[in-house]
Amino acid sequence: MWFLDFHLIMNNLCHLLIWILAQLYKLVKRRLILVGFASLASFTIFAILLKWSFTCSNIQPQKYVKNICTDYHSGTSIGNLCDELCNPDGISSISCHNFHTGKEAVFSGIHGNHSVVFKLPRKISNYDVLHWLDNSSKKIYPSEVDFTNMIVTNVKLKFNIFLNHIDAKRMSYINYSLNHHREIEMENVWNLLQDNEYLALLLYEKFDIFPHLEGSCGSLYAVQKLNTISRYWHLITLYDSKSEWVKRVKLSVMILDFLLRLDHALPEPLHICDINMDHFGVTNDFKKIKYLDLDYVHPVSVTNKLTADGSDCKQHSDCDFKDCRSFCNLMTFKCQHGVANNNLQIVCEKIFLGWVLSGRVMVPGLLLGPRSPRVLIDVLELCANPDVESGTPRAPASKEIRNRLHKLLSHLSLS
Structure with a gap:
């Protein structure tokens, strides 16, 4: 659910x-x-x-920065952001972010002349340690060839992408000019590559669908900061101006175009399995949408494996992977089905319509308000629940629904 x-x-x-x-x-x-x-x-x-990261204090980012800089000065953390991050006058206007359950820390600051968001991944319990100990307790690291092969395997497992050894070799280094031990660099690279978001930023950089990666220091990395679409939405829509409504309609068209790129412009379509308004960012020129939280972004083949892993289940929701919903085999009581819905269905349900509870909209979404024509609401409801199911929808929104919605919104944005 x-x-x-x-x-x-x-x-x-x-x-x-x-x-x-x-x-x-x-x-x-x-x-x-x-x-x-x-x-x-x-x-x-x-x-x-x-x-639980529902609220935060600016003391927290300072603590994480202090820890990273301690490692930097001791030589165990490296990266192109370390010098500036650990300089008292380097990073300014540091402020924490709430609701970052997928990360150990998320905070923003001014890097150079622009705003960035710093992210520190949570430690993974099943993390593969890079080095091992010999009989004398000396750390032994993989060879360059073995390390490159480890990166190729990691990318294949997480994103079902076969990375050639030239690109894998390039990913094995950090953009950092000072002299340092290669083993330390390997440790830093391997820690970063365990994070789904960091890896996605590298793999899909040329497609310009996610924020630009600014750099890293140890396990901490920074990305381009964008305005979330929630700034163009407010809870009380009774006094919506026409200009506000038109802006939200245009945003919605941009989101539809973004979802289309995820389905057709990449090596394999991507599923976004954790969708909310704060995860969509818009560029300052109001021309492009990017997705900001990549912890639960995976190719279709990977999400299908996650929801059909053969684990025990009693009800359909037991097989769900966040917003990517699936089915429980009620004969075998095993999760054996791939993802049943799609990105468009989730966006229509959670972003365009809003928070629905027991069949009622509790918090209106981006396209629900007094200016919403009945025909738009009908299309949105069909998009959010294509098979008109009772309970949680588990069907994908069709291409035909997408085209109807895009045509209708494009017309509304011009009227």
Whole structure:
């Protein structure tokens, strides 16, 4: 289901509430003042929100930068951004970002004369360590040929792309001019290549569908900062001006064109399995859409394997991979089906229409408001639920629906 993460959060909040009530009982029993409880509860909730990345403090980015720079000065982190990042006057206007559940840290700053977003991946539990230890506990690193082959295999597994050895060799180096140990560089490169987003930025750079990669320092990397489309949307649409409505319609056409590129302009179509407004970015000239969060962006063949991995299931949602939905085989109770929906269906449901709960729109999307003609709403509903299913839609929106929607929106943007 779309809100699997939301249900998990609510479950955790219930446990938190039980804990707070227990603390209240203890405080009342001890005849402590209510203010004491309120402070305790507020502090606990804030700490939980920090841990789950629902809110953040600018102290956090400073801590991560300090750790990276400690590694840099000790010689274990390298990269073209290290000098500037670790210079007191180098990176300015550092501010943290909320809601980054896929990353250890996300924060923005000024690099050179433009804004960038810094990202630090979470450590992967099944991460393949690059080196191994010999009998004397000395670190042994792979040869250059072996390291290149490891990169080729990594790319094949994660993106089903066969990388030639020339490109793999190029990816094995960091754009960094100072002298350093090759083994340290290998460690830094290998750590970065484990991150799905960093790898996607490298592999699809020439297609200009994702933010530009600015560089890295250790496991921290920076990308071009774009305005998210949520800045052109607001919750209360009752007093929408015509200019605001037309701008959102144009944005929607740009999103449709972007999805078409994902399906037809790449070596293999890409599935975006974690879609929300803050993940779509628009360039300053308002001419191009790019996708900003690549943690759950995969080629179709890879997502099909993820949703048909043969794992146990009791219901269809057990086989879903975020927004990429699938089916549970109710005969074998195994996940054996590829992705059932597509990018267009998810965008119509979550971006254009909005947050739907129990068949009702709870939060309007980009194209839902008092200026939305009935014919547009009908097409959007068909796009969001092509087979008119009860419950969570699991069918792909067709090419015909896409063409109808594009034609209608193009007409509205000119009217």
